[in-house]
Amino acid sequence: MVSFAALPPRRPPRLYRTARAFARLSAVVLVLLLVFLGTVAYSASELVRQSPQTGGFSAGLAANGTMAVTGAVSVSNPGFYPVGGFSMSLRISNGSGAYLGTVTTASVDLVPGGVTTVPVALYLPITSGGPAESLLVSDQYLVVGVWGNATYAYLFPISVHAEENRSWGAPFSNLRVGVGTPTLVNGSVSVPVTVSFTNHASFAEVGTLSLVVRDAGGATCGSASFPLDVVPGAYYYSTQPVLLSSGCSVSGGTAVVTFSGPAGTIVLPPQAIP
Amino acid sequence: MSVAVPAGFLPSYHRIPSLGYRILAGAARLVLLLIALVGVPAASLAYLDSLGISLPVPIPTVVAAGVAIAVLSTVRAIARPTRAYGPLSVATSAVTIAYLLVLRLASPYRLAAPSHSLAISVGYATFLDLVLLVPALALVSGIVTTVEDARSPGERLPYDYPA
Known part of the structure; x- marks a missing residue:
């Protein structure tokens, strides 16, 4: 005869509890990361849809023998996560590859649900004998390179590089x-x-x-x-x-x-x- | 007060599903895992490849790792009532960690569209470091289970499969 006194203890053994705790913690971390990844993907898709607005750029002759290209880039961040340390560099060279000028914007944080405007002012030295002097008298294609750096959702460092040719109309x-x-x-x-x-x-x-x-x-x-x-x-x-x-x-x-x-x-x- | 039962009718405090049932459930699990770990990633990579976009990892690597993890995970689930469960848990976690480390090596992923002069680089190493926590914790769990099964075989069965 066997008695029910041999029932397993209600409280599981220590090793079992330890193993179960690690397994459950692993599952919880997995679920949290999946939720995080899902919301990051959704926010990123929303952010990509809101392409930066670069209107209002103008060129003109400025003081100190420079040609000024000024404007602003507006970036909207409709997602759930911030875009940290957003900065942008603009580099302009002429068709033959000669470097004309560059500008780097200040680093800003794009808060979730906000719109941030980043002013851009590029001054090209058009002093006599300089590489940008030809901008005054020769129509040409300029190679505009744009570099953007940021960290999205705390964990994802992103850098973007785009290059395009823009036609330049000389004032003279x-x-x-x-x-x-x-x-x-x-x-x-x-x-x-x-x-x-x-x-x-x-x-x-x-x-x-x-x-x-x-x-x-x-x-x-x-x-x-x-x-x-x-x-x-x-x-x-x-x-x-x-x-x-x-x-x-x-x-x-x-x-x-x-x-x-x-x-x-x-x-x-x-x-x-x- | 204790209740006596006749010998030969030992009370069972756990109810282990039959091997056939476990294989059936494992097959269903295997299909889902293959879709999640092989089908979706491989299809996504193949789509990028068809657009001429460079891939972060080769498709065969994704397929091989996905199949290995899915099969190991399934065998582990089928073998849960046995002493092989702990070692299989360790093996599954180890393969997963190795796979994540391979993916981590490919970070940052540089996406260059061939028809546009546009290049995007996305770093995901920090995120994968967090993801590595998942198999690492499961690995510890597997080691502890292995130790438990070695010390007291069958001790966990009443809790894993309560009657």
Whole structure:
């Protein structure tokens, strides 16, 4: 005969309880991670749908001999998780690969359910002889590289790199300086100098174009001034007489053209005189 | 007060499902596991591959690891009433940990769309570190069960399969 006194104890043995505790903890962690992953995936899909708004970008001549490209990028984060340490770098080079300029935005946190606007201001030095000087007179394609870095949902570091070609319209596109036949006026030699270009930029050029004619040795022969008010897309063509210094020959010389506007003074690439 | 029962009618305090039933339930489990661990990931990777997008891990790796984990997990479930349960739990967890470590090596995943000059890099190593907790805890559980089965065979059966 056997008695029911041999019933197993109500409380499971210690090893069994230990094993069960680890197994249950493992299951709980798994469920939590699956829920987390699911919400992260949902939030990420919502975030991707809200592509960054990059409207309001404009280019213009700025002080200190620079071309300024300014604007703002608005990023909406409709998900459940923050986007931490969001920063963006913009690098511009010309078609031949020459580096023109770069800008890096400050690092910001995109809070869940919020919209964050990141200002961007890129200044391209267009000083004489610099690689960005051609932006003034030559239409071209610019290679714009964008790098973005952030950490999504605390755990996922993300970096994005995109590159695209953007057409650039030069404000003094196809700048030409032509010198006519010298004539004798009141004992002085005068030459008609013609300046022409097309404003392919997105902004109007209002100011003065000063022109200095130099001989082959670099000595100043004469100067002229052209008032400007050229709207975007307009063709400019104007001729002014330039009185030459005594004994000065412009043949083989150069014309140095300077634009003075509200933002400052910019020296355009020197133009050779045939 | 104690109640006596005749010899030969020893009271059983657990009810272990028959082997046939366990195999049937294991087969159903195997199908679900294969879908989750092999079918869905392999199909997703094949879709990315068809778009010309580089894959974080080769499809054969995913298939082999998924099949191994699914089969081990199923055999473990079938063998739960036996002393093989603990070692099989350890084996399943170890293979899972090895698989997760292989996936971790592929982090960050660089996704480059061939037709666009766009590249995205996503790091998931920290997340996988947390995921590794799951098989690590299960591994400890398996080791403890192995020890328990070695010390007191059948001790856990009344609690795993209460009558």
